[in-house]
Amino acid sequence: MGKKAVxxxxxxxGRGFVACFLHESGYEVVFADVVDxxxxxxxxxPSYNVIERGVExxxxxxxxxxRAINSKYNEAELVDEIATADVVTCSVGPNILKFIAPVxxxxxxxxxxxxxxxxxxxxENMIGATxxxxxxxxxxxxxxxxxxxxxxxxxxFANSAIDRIVPAQDPNSGLDVTLEKFYEWVVxxxxxxxxxxxxxxxxxxxxxxxKWVDNLLPFxxxxxxxxNTSHATAAYFGYNRQKQTVDDAMRDKDIRSQVAAAIGExxxxxxxxxxxxxxxxxxxxxxxxxxxxxxxxxDAVERVGRAPLxxxxxxxxxxxxAAELAELDLDTSALLAAIEMAFRFQNVDADEESRELAKxxxxxxxxxxxxxxxxxxxxxxxxxxxxxxxxxxxxDSQD
Numbered sequence: 551m552g553k554k555a556v557x558x559x560x561x562x563x564g565r566g567f568v569a570c571f572l573h574e575s576g577y578e579v580v581f582a583d584v585v586d587x588x589x590x591x592x593x594x595x596p597s598y599n600v601i602e603r604g605v606e607x608x609x610x611x612x613x614x615x616x617r618a619i620n621s622k623y624n625e626a627e628l629v630d631e632i633a634t635a636d637v638v639t640c641s642v643g644p645n646i647l648k649f650i651a652p653v654x655x656x657x658x659x660x661x662x663x664x665x666x667x668x669x670x671x672x673x674e675n676m677i678g679a680t681x682x683x684x685x686x687x688x689x690x691x692x693x694x695x696x697x698x699x700x701x702x703x704x705x706x707f708a709n710s711a712i713d714r715i716v717p718a719q720d721p722n723s724g725l726d727v728t729l730e731k732f733y734e735w736v737v738x739x740x741x742x743x744x745x746x747x748x749x750x751x752x753x754x755x756x757x758x759x760x761k762w763v764d765n766l767l768p769f770x771x772x773x774x775x776x777x778n779t780s781h782a783t784a785a786y787f788g789y790n791r792q793k794q795t796v797d798d799a800m801r802d803k804d805i806r807s808q809v810a811a812a813i814g815e816x817x818x819x820x821x822x823x824x825x826x827x828x829x830x831x832x833x834x835x836x837x838x839x840x841x842x843x844x845x846x847x848x849d850a851v852e853r854v855g856r857a858p859l860x861x862x863x864x865x866x867x868x869x870x871x872a873a874e875l876a877e878l879d880l881d882t883s884a885l886l887a888a889i890e891m892a893f894r895f896q897n898v899d900a901d902e903e904s905r906e907l908a909k910x911x912x913x914x915x916x917x918x919x920x921x922x923x924x925x926x927x928x929x930x931x932x933x934x935x936x937x938x939x940x941x942x943x944x945x946d947s948q949d
Contacts, residue, residue: 553577553756556631556657558640558650560588560618562716566727568639568673570600571735571759573613580631581618582650592618595725603846604731625653632657637669637755640683641712644676644860651686655693663703667748669755670707671737675778677770677865680709703749710737711770713777715841717849730847732837736761736769768824771871775816776835778867779888781842783812785854786891789898796854800843810839811884816871818880858895859903859910864925868892869932876932886935893923893943911947916940 555572557564560581569579583589600611619628632638632654642650658668670687672679684707688698713734719727739762742754754762763769781796787808788799799805817831841847861867872885896908910919919940920926926933 553637554580554631554635555637555639556580556582556628556635558582558621558638558654559642559646560585560592561641562719562727562729563641563673563712563714565598565613565725566600566716566729567712567714567733567735568641569616570611570613571757572637572639573615574611575756575758577615577637577757579616580635581616582621582628582631582653583618584620584622586620586622589618589620591725592616598725598727601726601728602731603728603844605840605844606731609731621650621653625656628653629656629660632668633660635668636666637671637757639671639673641673644674644679644682647672647674647679647683648686651683651689652692654683655687658687658701658705659693659697661704663700663749665704667702667704667706667752669742670705671710671755673710673712673735675712675774677767677774678709680707683707702747702752706741706748706752708738708741708754709766709770710735711766711773712736713773715777715781715844715847715849717847718853728847730841730844732841733759734761734769734773735759736763736766738763738766740764768820768826771824772820772826772831772834774867775820775871776813776831776838777841778861779816779871779885780809780813780838781854782861782867782892783809783888784842785851786858786888786895788851789855790891790894793851795848795850797843797845797848799851800839806839806843808884808887809842810835812888813838815875815881815884819871819875819878822878823874852898852901855892855895855898855904856901857903858892858901858907859923862889862892862923869924869926869936872936873926873930873932876930876935879931882932882935886939889936890939890943893940911940911944916944919944 555577560583572579597614602609672683716729737760744750784796784799787805793799821828821831868889872882875882898904920937
C-alpha cells in the first residue's frame with residue numbers, strides 16, 4: 551500500500567506548497583476542504599501545475615495522484631482516511647485549527663496502536679501551531695480522557711516553520727498556483743524519536759524538502775521577525791502612500807529604507823537571542839529584501855496587510871520582537887513606525903479586521919486599545935511607546 555497524506559485546506563499554500571512536496575515525495579494527497587467549488591474542481595481535474603518563479607527563470611511542476619473530500623458533508627469518509635493515513639498536514643489559518651480538530655481526533659481515535667503513529671504537522675504562520683492543534687484534538691470535547699494515556703501510540707505532533715511567498719493568483723488560473731522558487735520548511739524532529747512520551751515504532755515521515763531540527767524556535771522567529779515583519783511593513787507603508795503592490799512599495803526609496811530599518815532592529819534580537827552569526831543573518835535579511843521586491847510576484851498591499859488585529863498581536867511580527875528589544879533597552883523606533891502604519895490600516899475593502907480595528911480605535915481610550923489589540927501590560931517598557939503611537943493615530947483621525 552502506498553503512502554497517503556491528508557491535507558486540510560486546498561488553497562494556494564495547500565496546493566502549491568505542501569501538496570507539491572507531498573506529491574514529489576510519493577504520497578497520494580487527500581485534500582479536505584469546505585469550499586464546494588474547490589472540492590468539485592479538484593475531483594474533476596486530474597492534474598494541476600505549480601509554477602515556481604525566480605530571478606533565474608520559471609519551473610513548472612505537474613501535480614497528480616490526489617483527490618478531495620468535502621468535510622462539511624462527508625465526515626465519516628474523512629475519518630476513515632485519517633485512520634489509514636501516514637501524515638496529516640494543514641494550511642487553514644490559525645483561527646480554523648479548532649474547527650478541524652474534532653474530525654482529526656476521531657480519525658486518530660480510530661487508529662490501531664499497532665500502526666505507526668500518524669504524523670501531524672500544521673503548516674501555519676503561527677508559533678506553536680501544531681501544539682495548538684494538538685491541544686484542540688486532546689480537549690475533552692474531542693478525545694475522551696481515558697484515550698489520552700496512550701494517545702502518543704496513535705499520533706505524533708511536530709511544530710513546523712514554513713517560508714514561501716505565495717502571491718494573489720490570476721483569477722483565471724484554475725487550480726494552478728504560481729509562487730516563488732525559494733522555500734524553507736523546517737520541522738522539529740524530536741516528536742519522531744522513540745522515547746518516554748513517544749511510541750516505540752514512531753518514525754519521521756519521509757518528505758523531501760523538509761529540514762529536520764531539534765530546536766525550531768530560532769527558525770520560527772527568524773522567519774516571523776524577518777520575512778513577515780518586512781512584508782507587512784512594506785504593505786502598511788505602501789497602503790499609506792497609495793502604492794498598489796508590495797514590489798511597487800519597495801521601489802520607493804523611503805519605504806525600502808523603513809523596511810530595512812525594521813528588520814535591522816529584529817535582526818539584532820535574532821542574533822543576540824539565538825546565536826545566529828551576524829553575517830548569516832545579514833545575508834538572510836538581504837535575501838528577504840530581494841524576495842519581497844520581486845516584480846514577478848506582485849501582491850496587492852491590501853492583501854498582504856489584511857488582518858491587522860492578528861498582526862498587531864502580542865507574539866506577532868511587530869509587538870513580539872519590539873517588546874523583547876525594549877526590555878533590552880535596544881532601539882525600536884523603526885518597528886514603532888511600522889506599528890503606527892498598521893494601526894492606520896483601517897476600513898480597507900474586503901478586510902473585516904481592518905473595519906474592526908477602526909471601530910476599536912474610535913470607541914476606546916488609547917490605553918484600552920493597547921491592551922485589547924496588542925496585549926501589552928503597563929509594566930512592559932514598550933507599553934508607553936505604543937500608547938503614544940495609538941494616541942497619535944487617534945488624534946489624527948479627529949482632525
